[in-house]
Amino acid sequence: xxxxxxxxxxxxxxxxxxxxxxxxxxxxxxxxxxxxxxxxxxxxxxxxxxxxxxxxxxxxxxxxxxxxxxxxxxxxxxxxxxxxxxxxxxxxxxxxxxxxxxxxxxxxxxxxxxxxxxxxxxxxxxxxxxxxxxxxxxxxxxxxxxxxxxxxxxxxxxxxxxxxxxxxxxxxxxxxxxxxxxxxxxxxxxxxxxxxxxxxxxxxxxxxxxxxxxxxxxxxxxxxxxxxxxxxxxxxxxxxxxxxxxxxxxxxxxxxxxxxxxxxxxxxxxxxxxxxxxxxxxxxxxxxxxxxxxxxxxxxxxxxxxxxxxxxxxxxxxxxxxxxxxxxxxxxxxxxxxxxxxxxxxx
Ligand code: HSE
Numbered sequence: 253x254x255x256x257x258x259x260x261x262x263x264x265x266x267x268x269x270x271x272x273x274x275x276x277x278x279x280x281x282x283x284x285x286x287x288x289x290x291x292x293x294x295x296x297x298x299x300x301x302x303x304x305x306x307x308x309x310x311x312x313x314x315x316x317x318x319x320x321x322x323x324x325x326x327x328x329x330x331x332x333x334x335x336x337x338x339x340x341x342x343x344x345x346x347x348x349x350x351x352x353x354x355x356x357x358x359x360x361x362x363x364x365x366x367x368x369x370x371x372x373x374x375x376x377x378x379x380x381x382x383x384x385x386x387x388x389x390x391x392x393x394x395x396x397x398x399x400x401x402x403x404x405x406x407x408x409x410x411x412x413x414x415x416x417x418x419x420x421x422x423x424x425x426x427x428x429x430x431x432x433x434x435x436x437x438x439x440x441x442x443x444x445x446x447x448x449x450x451x452x453x454x455x456x457x458x459x460x461x462x463x464x465x466x467x468x469x470x471x472x473x474x475x476x477x478x479x480x481x482x483x484x485x486x487x488x489x490x491x492x493x494x495x496x497x498x499x500x501x502x503x504x505x506x507x508x509x510x511x512x513x514x515x516x517x518x519x520x521x522x523x524x525x526x527x528x529x530x531x532x533x534x535x536x537x538x539x540x541x542x543x544x545x546x547x548x549x550x551x552x553x554x555x556x557x558x559x560x561x562x563x564x565x566x567x568x569x570x571x572x573x574x575x576x577x578x579x580x581x582x583x584x585x586x587x588x589x590x591x592x593x594x595x596x597x598x599x
Contacts (some may be wrong), residue, residue: 255346256589257306259293259339260415261365262351263315263323265462266293266379266406269574270349270581271316275309277582284306287589289582292343299332300326302343303522336365340372347588348374349581353466354382356475356494361386366402370394375592377584379406379577385479385494401591403584408433408480409554410567411576413583417558418487424560430525431556432549433480435571436464436471437502437522442550444510445519447522451503462553463567463572474499474535477524481533490528500536513539519547 260267274281274289282288294315301307301315301323312590315326324332339345350370352362362380367390369376376395378384382406383391395402405415418426419465432438436458443454455472470476478497485492502522513520516539523538523546540547545566549555554571557564570576 253282254593255288255290256592257290257292257343257345258347258349258585259295259343259345260291260349260351261295261336262353262380263294263296264351264353264360264466265574266410266577266581267351268316270351271312273575273582274314275312278309281582281586282300283329285586285589287586289585289589293339294323295334295336295339296321296323297334298312298322299330299337300334301304303329304343307472308422310516322359336368345374346592347585348376349585350378350380350383351539353378353480354385354422354470356382356385356479357368357468359383361388362547365401366391367394370398370400370402373398373400375401375588377403377581377588379404379410379581381407381476381479381483384486385482388483388491396499400429403588403589404445404483405584406577406580407483409569409571410580411474411552411571411573412554412567413580414554414556414567414569415487417567418484419566421558421560424562426558426560427529428525428527429484429488429551429556430523430559432546432554432557433475433524433571433572434471434477434490434522435552435554436461436468437477437585438549438554438571440461440502441505441510441520441522441551442508444505445514448507448511450507451505461552462574466479467557472503473501474522474524477522477535478533481524481535485524485526485533488528490531492526492531492533496533498532498534498536502537505537521546521549
């Protein structure tokens with residue numbers, strides 16, 4: 253049995269779902285994989301709760317049910333400040349799980365947190381995209397030099413194991429990845445088309461789902477999908493930069509455009525495309541014929557068509573969602589644990 257001490261940094265929708273998931277499925281993971289996951293620390297924007305021996309299932313459920321940004325109220329285990337070095341000195345985690353929102357300008361806090369974790373000798377599982385989008389080589393280089401793993405399956409199509417699919421294509425020459433990589437905007441377009449509501453009303457309802465970014469402009473303006481293209485390009489060894497992804501905002505799509513496309517037997521989709529031959533990438537609204545697979549992908553589902561020298565592959569799965577994404581993160585934690593047993597790491 254391998255004991256894995258985990259800190260959860262960021263405690264929003266995915267973090268809370270993960271705490272519940274570990275409470276409910278911890279026994280199953282122990283039985284099936286011989287991995288004993290102990291959450292030794294939980295951090296939100298205002299405070300930290302930690303327990304050297306790890307929180308038990310009931311404590312995890314209580315933490316997950318606190319009001320947002322209230323981890324500091326979890327007495328007697330909490331403090332009302334955030335100091336990751338102090339947390340690391342106290343609980344010495346094996347795995348750092350980064351779940352804070354992405355800021356693509358400063359990278360704060362997730363990039364700094366991930367670098368700190370690696371410097372302090374912890375493996376990293378991140379659902380936060382910014383560290384990889386802004387500093388993929390630095391993060392992976394630091395991990396390699398320390399013999400540590402960085403897993404990030406939840407950064408693209410977070411509710412599905414899509415990153416694993418791409419990683420399983422090392423021997424293919426992928427020339428293009430095209431599809432729907434943002435759940436919030438696909439949900440908005442689906443609502444506009446199915447219920448003929450205006451963009452603003454659809455956005456309001458999308459935000460209630462808890463799938464939108466903390467700053468939903470990142471979804472609407474295509475930055476989130478562009479960030480995912482950047483991560484995909486890095487996985488495939490042909491990196492593009494975020495600033496070089498051409499973007500057209502979804503806010504340019506009006507209800508009248510949706511109605512016109514319906515009349516012409518088409519649908520509007522917010523399409524992300526990475527052309528690996530040309531090194532070009534774009535995120536833009538596009539009309540798609542009704543009989544195209546992409547047209548069938550509705551709500552918070554995502555889809556990617558991967559074109560390669562061997563042939564085309566289509567993957568459809570949940571783009572986000574707290575519980576679905578928490579499953580993807582948990583899989584990464586188990587994978588890291590398996591590497592710990594084997595006694596190695598890197599990348
Ligand atoms: N805001 C993102 C989306 C969450 O809507 O797809 C998952 O990355």
